[in-house]
Amino acid sequence: RRMLERAYPDPGQLHRLRVHVPDRPGVLAGITQALGAARINIEDFELQHISPERGGVLSVLVAGQGEAERAAALLESQGYGVVVSAVLEG
Numbered sequence: 001r002r003m004l005e006r007a008y009p010d011p012g013q014l015h016r017l018r019v020h021v022p023d024r025p026g027v028l029a030g031i032t033q034a035l036g037a038a039r040i041n042i043e044d045f046e047l048q049h050i051s052p053e054r055g056g057v058l059s060v061l062v063a064g065q066g067e068a069e070r071a072a073a074l075l076e077s078q079g080y081g082v083v084v085s086a087v088l089e090g
Helices: 002-007 027-037 065-077
Strands: 014-021 044-051 055-063 082-086
Touching (some): 014 027, 027 055, 065 082
16 A cells, blocks of 8 residues: 555555456557557556466556546447456455
């Protein structure tokens, strides 16, 4: 929590999108380009690769619940499963 407070002006506004991604060329580029084209800023991200067969989980941080909902809708429209949650609960 302290690290977030030092890194972001309002860490309570951060929302995490967890996206299951396949292990294929261009997937990450497609996601980041789609978010950028929609003017949704990626505050931070992390990729947890499971295996070539199972792909992995991309975690993307965005500021604001509205932006998180827009990002999730955009990615879901492209066929990705997305789970949204606040970074700081309570």
